[in-house]
Amino acid sequence: MMHPIERTEAELIAAVLEGDAASFEPLVEKYSPRLFATARRYARRESEVEDIVQEVWLKSFQKLGSFRGDAPFEHWLMRLAVRTCYDFLRNHRRNREDAFSELGESTEEWLDRLVSQPAGGDERADAARQLIARVLEKLSPPARLVVTLLEIEDRSLKEISKLTGWSVPLVKVRAFRARREMREILARIAKDKYL
């Protein structure tokens, strides 16, 4: 299939800024998979994931004038994506708090399954994945964001600072609190049974 001469990102962005909205489409096509993967870390329902990614694209289109071009467009876009995901977590905090009062039988069931399976088995790994998904849902928004970025995605403090807009010391403080929060939740789930 023949493609028209591919334009660089800088050219596409310049064209969008001059009023050619259609030049934004190649950027949407290129980066949407990455944005969906990011959003799926924070939202469970597909409709929520789509809303997040759509909002990221709307914001990026509106704020494209503030993109200076001294860093790759992808970095700028990911900052926007992480901050949109954080806003999403904060806006859905009420639901989380409702759920927090009861950790849920299913959470305990997953822990039962995890403990009953032999180490290294697929069943155990599956139970662990289900359990961590439930534990992450119980975390506060900053704790969930920092656990995801620092422990699951294995990013450095400096990277997290850039992505979130928080200072490095603030990231450290929030990471410390997040670990404590996570341990408290795990202890609540498991204290009577296994600890």
Add this chain to the structure above:
Amino acid sequence: MNLNDLHKELIAAARSQLPGDRVPHTFEKRVMALLREPLAPDYREWWARGLWRAALACLAFMLLLGTLVLATPPRNSPSNDLSQDFENTMLASMNQDTDSTSTW
């Protein structure tokens, strides 16, 4: 079961599960259709921008006044007596009235 071990196992499980990057069918088209629609005005942003501008203007005005006050040399006969100044100001209008009646 140790809490540390449980924590590590759960984090390892989360790391092993990469989220899918599948994009729903025609998602790009829908986004582009939204972008081509005229955007609704963001009143909160306008308001915030206006407040920032007003704050900056006030700050500049304050700096200008401060500079003027500092740069203005003190008057030749400064009065250190505030009560006297206050009395003079209060009585100025009465003095003016007295002057005008004497003219008549």
